[in-house]
Amino acid sequence: MTVIKNAELTAGNSFTQNQALGLLTELVPVSLNNINGREIQTTSAKKLHAYLGVGRDFSNWIKGRIEEYGFIYEQDYINFDSPNLANQSTESVQIKQWKTKRGGDRRSKDYCISLGMAKELAMVERNEQGRAVRRYFIQCEERLQHIAPQDVRKLRDQLKARITAANDFKPMCAALELARAEQGKLTQAHHYTSESNMIARLVLGGLTAKRWATGNGISGDPRNSMSADQLKHLSYLEQSNITLIELGWDYHQRKTELTRLSQRHLAKQLEVAND
Incomplete structure (x- = not known):
């Protein structure tokens, strides 16, 4: 050559x-x-x-x-x-x-x-x-x-949403650890997993991120393959969950509220798409 x-x-x-x-x-x-x-x-x-x-x-x-x-x-x-x-x-x-x-x-x-x-x-x-x-x-x-400007905008939108979601996950874990420490409880790996799975199921149609990736033939971090809309939905729920954790809500209370917020978020997205 x-x-x-x-x-x-x-x-x-x-x-x-x-x-x-x-x-x-x-x-x-x-x-x-x-x-x-x-x-x-x-x-x-x-x-x-x-x-x-x-x-x-x-x-x-x-x-x-x-x-x-x-x-x-x-x-x-x-x-x-x-x-x-x-x-x-x-x-x-x-x-x-x-x-x-x-x-x-x-x-x-x-x-x-x-x-x-x-x-x-x-x-x-x-x-x-x-x-x-x-x-x-x-x-x-x-x-x-x-x-292909539309394809470029789509890729940039996905990248921006991916970075935002990554920035929200760690603070959510930190908030959970602090809240449990204030209650005299030790936070273990499965607590973070349960929190993450709860939100993923709301975003991915009832599936955990791992099951969603397996079903779609995706390897590596599932978030890298999520659409911009899915990542924005995920980020919105993680940010909301941080607030609920800091307010002292327990797991079941937060799950109920996050389900309501998720449905509202999807309804707004549908309105925007139909405009």
Whole structure:
């Protein structure tokens, strides 16, 4: 695979940055893929590694970056067998495809990574290739926003709702722990689970988040695959539950009130949808 040298991207060179960005569409193609139920723009980590001209071998490089920067499986990336057969041995000879020492084909593992992860990987290489590929990924995002603005707004809405829901869950757990401590009770893991399941059932049609994910073939954190409306509903109930816990309401009282609030929330959402 061709790698554009640093000198080719400098100002005044006949090989312009626009030409480099155009070539990137072939070297590091971007496509829409499904990661854990989310349709997002992705690229091949192996092709990105080759373009960036990284000195380390691919396997150690990608594993090291994932560990160093805390990228999350099925959120930032997934694994798959690369369609390109890689030479796994110095004794191999390339004829029409790479062969292992034993004579069989061996596919090397690749990673399907989100554009956010790809941009960060490009930035940390701190070379001209990295800066060029980051600009390219930004252009891809802008192009998608121009072509499919509704899809982009939907993704951003889901991300915003996901962050809000994450910010509400911990305070709810903290409020529950404090309320029980004031009563001289120890809070254990199952207490948090019961609280979470109570709210999830109101949002997910009577199912816990775990059962809902299993029924929909979803792996990983179920919240990552919930719609923006589901996450907003969840967040609303978690915020309400914090207030009820602080007021000293017991579990059954809170469940009754949260059920009423949930129904009111859904009714309002239906009114908005029908307007």
